[in-house]
Amino acid sequence: MTVFHFFNCAILTFGPHAVYYSATPLSEYDTLGTSVKAALVYLGTALVKLVCLATFLKVSENDGFDPYQELLKALIGFIDVAGLYFALTQLYHRNISQNHKFQAVGLGWAFADSVLHRLAPLWVGARGLEFTWDYILQGLEANANLVLSISLAALGSLMWLRKNKPKTLIPIIYACAGIVATMPSITSYLRRGLGWHFPKVVGFELFTSLVMAFISWQLFSACQRPSA
Amino acid sequence: MAASKKSGGPRDMLESMYSVIALVFILVACVELCDAAAVVDVYRLIQYDMSGSPFGSRLASLNHHAASLHFPPGADLSRTVLIIPLRELNITFVREYINQKKPLGGLLFLLPEVFSFENGGNKQIHEKEKMKNVLAELEQLLIHANIPYPVYFAFENDEIETVLADIKKNDAIGQPATATTGGYKLVIPTPEPKKVASPTITNIQGWLAGLKADGEANQLPTIAIVASYDTFGVAPALSVGSDSNGSGIVALLEIARLFSLLYSNPKTRGRYNLLFGLTSGGPYNYNGTQKWLRSFDQRLRESIDYAICLNSIGSWDNELWIHVSKPPENAYIKQIFEGFSNVAEELDLKVGLKHKKINISNPRVAWEHEQFSRLRVTAATLSELSVAPDILEGTGGLFDSRQFVNETAIIRGVKLVAESLARHIYGHQGKNVQIFADDSSLAVNPAYVRSWLDLLSQTPRVAPFLSKNDPFVMALKKELVDHTDEVNVQHENLEGMFTFYDSTSARLNIYQVASVTFDLLLLLVLGSYLIVLFSFLVITTRGLDDLISLFRRPPSRKVKTA
Known part of the structure; x- marks a missing residue:
């Protein structure tokens, strides 16, 4: 029964990635290699982040929200953006359209994140006899994270790969990218600074991810129009 | 992430550590x-x-x-x-x-x-009394x-x-x-x-030698003071038996302490040997007492003037009973009883005599003194119980905890026994001399009684689960070493009809x-979610026609996309 529950939570956590890959044209153009490369870049980035966090952050004894530490953490969080930049621009990709490239990178990125952050707690926790809602919520969080990663990758590809974009949209693009990149810090603030509970935080994440996805989609199509 | 809710402080570290921990955990997935x-x-x-x-x-x-x-x-x-x-x-x-x-x-x-030996209090006495009866019945x-x-x-x-x-x-x-x-x-x-493979019972005996006059050929007479120390209860790990027979052990140790003070000075050393016995196997027809007595040599056994067994003397109000197997007309019994009742009168309490014949053919031994009587040694049991308990009854049940034991009752019991023994030893029968007067250096020490009673009330003592060198047995031994000249520990196998099981x-x-139906429902919801997501993505990226064609002609999909 508990293996069943683990199975359910795993579907919720990793299913959308697979569905995204098979439902969109990504599967038709065989972009798996790109996703795997992006995942590897994520691994490297996570390692660098880990080293930075361990070096610069001191372990706080109390549970409070320390603005200075959080700021530092947000800055370290921007290493992600650097990693994403590397994955989008520096990696050799087979000749696939920008359209598919950012999706493949975002997907690989989100999948690696899910595997690293969620698989272990899921395996250890969800198989236990004790029932909690945590693992289902965590699965939902993985969904939100997928959407956010793809949005960030889309905005990144707009920033770094597309040359002829409307001038008026550039500040908006940068602002959105900034918001999406600081999302982990925002949720951390909500959870610890304002003391929100996990379900509420997950709800917020889902909501904002959908909003950001919609905005980046609009931006992307707006940028595509002149070139098309 | 789920754990971060609980982990609090070092959460940031943990979150980033997960990446590494994940790899480790995948390797040790069986944990x-x-x-x-x-x-x-x-x-x-x-x-x-x-x-x-x-x-x-x-x-x-x-x-x-x-x-x-x-x-x-x-x-x-x-x-x-x-x-x-x-x-x-x-x-x-x-x-x-x-x-x-x-x-x-x-x-x-x-x-x-309140029954827990850690958190017991003196509240709700009335409720406790009621529960005590229920517990006894349940047990x-x-x-x-x-x-x-x-x-x-x-x-x-x-x-x-x-x-x-x-x-x-x-x-x-x-x-x-x-x-x-x-x-x-x-x-x-x-x-x-x-x-439990071959459970052992351990008897501990302490010997306090009397003063032998020079040139006296005959062996000195011996008085034995005996208490059985092990328990049997419905839950062995909770069977502390504060009254049965924790109170008896406490009284015996205190009596040993008092007489060791007297005997340490040659001027006050009595002309009787004192033998202190802490016996095991009490709930099982005093199996340990039997083994212990059998191990005596003939001369020692014959030298025993009489034996006093102490059993459950911790929660009485004003009346104690002396149980004997010989008829009350017997000269020795008379002497013991008179000795006790004289002192009892002075202490303002009552002592009654109960005679119960022993039936040799019946394996049941209800009182410890009956083991002595079977070997023709004069013996009596001092107890607050007026009738003999049945087998495995009154041997330290769940309700027999510290709260139901009265220290002052034990102290009075100690005084009664010590005083009457001392009068017998020093030949003061019938005289009104208080040897263990309250304010003298030989007074009963309430702190000593209390501390031992507290220790006993926290120590489950079911014999099959006590190892040979259990700390508790060692503590008893050490205490007797402190108060007597010679201590012997005897290990015996618990024989008889009992077999015990551990854990x-x-x-x-x-x-x-969560229930299985919940998980089934969840699976259903998740399945439909993924299907909806799939359809949505196909429609937005490739168009509705594509989705429909997916279902209509699945094999042609590859041809179409190529």
């Missing part, structure tokens, strides 16, 4: 972590065989759903653990279930905290029944109260917890109980579980 909602210490009902027939709880491991007494009538309880708080216990209900051998997954009795019922499922005892605490309240709520709605409706699951992962205590994990 099972205990993450139960509550973990409670539980104590198992004793499991034993008497002359080959099984008694007590025959199982130890437990993995069932929990239910309260409010379960719907007619429910199948064969895979359910009933949690019964002692306050709500309906003894006829339990009796019916056990006697009719109705199927049950298990039983968990919740004892009020006799459980000890003499053969129960094919696990039975455990636990003390009430906040965690288990919350769980129980939840279960009651579920039961009241009419939704008992089974595999399909969720609820709480009680898990005790213990291996099958094993027989007397365990840890109970209480899990809140």
Whole structure:
């Protein structure tokens, strides 16, 4: 029964990635290699982040929200953006359209994140006899994270790969990218600074991810129009 | 991320550490972590065989759903653990279930905290008295029944109260917890109980030699003071027996201490040897006493003038009983009784004499002195009980805890015994001299009595579960070494009709579980979510026609996309 529950939570956590890959044209153009490369870049980035966090952050004894530490953490969080930049621009990709490239990178990125952050707690926790809602919520969080990663990758590809974009949209693009990149810090603030509970935080994440996805989609199509 | 809610402070570290930890965990995937909602210490009902027939709880491991007494009538309880708080216990209900051998997954009795030797207080005396009777009845019922499922005892605490309240709520709605409706699951992962291989009993004897006049050829007479120290109770890990026979041990140790003071000075050393015996195997017809007496050589046995056995002298008001096997007209008995009653009069308490003939053909030995009487040694038992208890009764049950024992009663008992012994030894019979007067250096020490009583009230002492070198046995030995000239420890095998099984205590994990139907439903929801997501993505990226063609001609998909 508990293996069943683990199975359910795993579907919720990793299913959308697979569905995204098979439902969109990504599967038709065989972009798996790109996703795997992006995942590897994520691994490297996570390692660098880990080293930075361990070096610069001191372990706080109390549970409070320390603005200075959080700021530092947000800055370290921007290493992600650097990693994403590397994955989008520096990696050799087979000749696939920008359209598919950012999706493949975002997907690989989100999948690696899910595997690293969620698989272990899921395996250890969800198989236990004790029932909690945590693992289902965590699965939902993985969904939100997928959407956010793809949005960030889309905005990144707009920033770094597309040359002829409307001038008026550039500040908006940068602002959105900034918001999406600081999302982990925002949720951390909500959870610890304002003391929100996990379900509420997950709800917020889902909501904002959908909003950001919609905005980046609009931006992307707006940028595509002149070139098309 | 889920763990971050609990981990608090170093959460940031943990979050980034997960990446590394994940890899490690994938490698050690078999590791099972205990993450139960509550973990409670539980104590198992004793499991034993008497002359080959099984008694007590025959199982130890437990993995069932929990239910309260409010379960719907007619429910199948064969895979359910009933949690019964002692306050709500309906003894006829339990009796019916056990006697009719109705199927049950298990039983968990919740004892009020006042019975715990850690948290006992003096509150609710009235309630305690009532519960004491209920417990005594329950105990006799459980000890003499053969129960094919696990039975455990636990003390009430906040965690288990919350769980129980939840279960009651579920039961009241009419939704008992089974595999399909969720609820709480009680898990005790213990291996099958094993027989205790050749249980040993340990007798400890201390010898305080009297003063022998020069040139005296005859051996000095000996007076023996004996108390049996082990217990037997419904839950061996809780069987502390503060009164039976903790009070007897305390009294014996204090008497030994007092006489060691007297005997340390040659001027006050009496012309009697004193023999102190702490015997084991008391609940099993004083098996240890029998072995101990058999090990004496003939001369020593014949030199024993008389023996005083101390049994349950911790909770009496004003009357003690001297139990003897010889008729009261017997000169020795008369002498002992008069000695005691004279002192008793001065101490303003009453001593009664009870005569019970022994039947050699009956294996039952109700009093410790009967073992002496069988070997023709004059002996008497001093006890607050007026009638002999049945076998395995009154030997340290659950209710026999510190709260029900009165220190002053023990102190008075000590005074009575010590004073009458001293008068006998120093030949002051009938004279009104107080040797152990309250303010003298030979006064009974209440602090000593209290500290030993507290220790005994925290130490379960069921003989088969006490090893040869148990710290408790060592402590008793050391105490006698301090107060006597010579101490001998005798190890014997517990013979007779008893076989015991181990695993007397365990840890109970209480899990809140979801039902299978919930997971099925969840799977359904997730499946439809993924299908909707798939359709949505196909429509937005490739168009509706593509989606339809996917279903219409699946094999042609490749041709079309190529």
